[in-house]
Structure formats: C-alpha cells, structure tokens
Amino acid sequence: MLILITYDVSTVDKAGRRRLRHVAKACQKYGQRVQNSVFECIVDATQFTKLKMELVNLIDMEVDSLRFYRLGNNHKSKVEHFGVKESMDLEGPLIF
C-alpha cells in the first residue's frame, strides 16, 4: 500500500534541527521524497508498523507533528501531480 507521510518538526533550537534530519532520513529509508517534508512510501503492513514506530520515537510530541495517510493498494487513481519534480513510479518498469 502507499503511505503518505508529512511532518512538521520545530527547528527553533539545535535539537529540533537534529530531529528534522533524523526524521527525513528515516522516511527516506522507506520511500521517496516528493516535497520538502512529504514522503511517499510503498510498504506492506509490517513495514508500515516498523516505520511508524521508528518515526514516533524520533519526534518530540510537545512541539512536532507527524501525519500518515493511507492511500491503499489502488493508489494510482488517487494521486495527481502538477508542476516540477514528478515522483517516480516505483511499481512500474525501472530502467535507467
């Protein structure tokens, strides 16, 4: 299934900027960056649970926020893109 992850990490202090880097890194492990703090990840249920745990442990619940949108298996019909930096279709043929 496709999961959309968005986050807001407070960067007023040094620890915040550090958290931001770590969150971005963890998201990148599972999916591709489509906008600055938006990631699309194609994962199965187990991977999703792991990913969620990992991210929840990283953020500071007092000041940061994290949102997961489940777009399911038929996500192709649910996503439209306009403008630059079109994302890659990770399930189509990958030929470089």
Added chain:
Amino acid sequence: MKKLLNTLYVTQPDVYLALDGGNVVLLKDEERLGRLPLHNLESIISFGYTGASPALMGYCADHNISIVFLTMNGRFLARVVGESRGNVVLRKKQYRLSDNENSSAKVARNFIMGKVYNQKWMIERMTREHPLRIDVEQFKKISQHLSALMVDIHACEDLERLRGLEGQAAISYNRLFNQMILQQKEDFYFHHRSRRPPMDNVNTMLSFAYTLLANDTAAALETVGLDAYVGFLHRDRPGRASLALDVMEELRGIFADRFVLSLINRRVIGPLDFYKKENGAVLMTDEARKKFLEAWQNRKQEKITHPFLGERMSWGLAPHAQALLLARYLRGDLDQYPPFLWK
C-alpha cells in the same frame, strides 16, 4: 504467495550504484540519477561494466535481493551471492539426490514433461486461434508426436535417454516455431536455434529472454534455500546454475518464447532494432533493449492462476512457486515434483 517486487535494470554503462541508508543511489559522473528504497526491489540487473559498491552488495546479499551483472549484450558475467543461509538439511538432500543418477532422472523427467506439455499447448492453441495462417496438418502431426513422446518421458528413468527424448521434442517444436511468427515475416525468420553468438533477430531475442528468465529462476531457488548450481538434468559444471536451467525448462516455451513471439507479432520490436557485427552476430540496439525490458517487466506483473496451487499470482512469481514446490518435494512433503502445466 509473496508479493512480486520490482526489478531495477541499469542499462547505461557509466552508472555507479551505491548504498545510502537502505536506498540504492544511481550515480553518473557525480550526478545523482535517482534513489530507490531497496525494500521495493527483488533484484538489480546491471548491463555493461557498471560498478556497485561493496556496501550495496553486502546489503543486498543480506536482504535476499539478487544483483546480477551482464554484458551489454545480455551475456551473464557474475551474480552476487551472500553467505549461504536457508536450510542445510534441504540442501544436503538436494546434493544426495543429484548424486544419484536414478533419482535425478525421476525429477528431471518432470521438468521435461512440463516443457513438452507446454509446447504442445502452445501448438494446439495456435491451431485453434490461427487455423488459416498456419499449416494445420503439420501442427496436428507434431502435436501427436509430442503426445507420444510424453508417454515415453513419463516412463523414462534414464538420464541419457531423457535427454534424447527432449532433443526429439525440441526438433519437432522448433520446426513449427517459424510458423508461429505471424507478422514481419520477412525480417523475423527462425531457421534453427543459434547462440554464442545468436545469428539472427529471433535468436537474439530468445537468448536475451532466456538469460533474464534464468536469472530470475536462480534467484528464486536461492530464496527458498536451494542451491541453484546443483542440477538434476543439467549436470554440474563450474559457474553454471544447473538447477535454474532445469526448473526453467518448463517456462521456456510458455513464458520466454511466447513473450518473444508477442513482441514480434504485435510489432513492438521491428527490424530497425537490430544490427549485425562483422562475425555475423546480431545484437539489439540500446533503445530496443529498453523496450524489451519494459515489456518484460510488464509481462511479469500480469496475473495468472497457478495451475497446481490454484493461487492468483503474478507471472513473475512462477519461478518462485516452482522453486517452493521443488523444495517441498525434496523435503518429502510431495511425492512428485509438480511441473508448471499451463492450460
């Protein structure tokens, strides 16, 4: 059944593959072409003399992602195999069975049975679908011949004889192959099988499809814990994935041959997609190879129902399903190895 994951094909010779936090990064002259999460991938196939970082190879070996290096023309160079894991008991059983000519023949005949059955199915289907464009008389005769051979194969317990029967079936089937080409006949003509190097357009495509299928099959066998290099019909030879070639026999016709035929008949690939070298070898252009891989990847995504398991799965998982069934047979859970009999 497991999910069919994607395959990454790298066809540019100057791309370097590196690992970065669970992603594979494609680098070309310091520039980043792309990054893909490795958990979406089943295998990486690299053409030309691309490099990959040892860290990436290690990660892939650890996570059961196969990395295969091929030459620009699709000839096999190397495969990255990690520390052998899986079941030792299963592998030992495989070796013991392979050492015994008699029991090898019992498994091997099922591979051949599957192959001939599927070829017959292809022939029968042609007579049903295109009776006006082929020599039905000849097709019927050869179909009967294959049926007769199947009876012999079923009773055969000798490897040498089995190879002979397979050869006979192959000759009959190849004789009809040319008639299954319905379009672009002037540019695609199949005389006989030629390889190393393939000497005409059809053979070039067949060789390429077989290489891809062999790699998929070898990877599937390794995933279920079998040794892809120890075969039953194909005997041991250093560097040859004999078991992969064995299991592949059933799928050659219905998967690879049919795929090549459909590319020709649907005019996906045309005469301009090939060029000839001085020694007569025919090669595909880079563009053609990309088209080929794209179509191959799409075909692998198509859904089928496995004839023995009765389960819905992607075509690309057929080698995996057969590898599972073979492992079950070796463990003693099945009393015969069930070949993939398409209908």
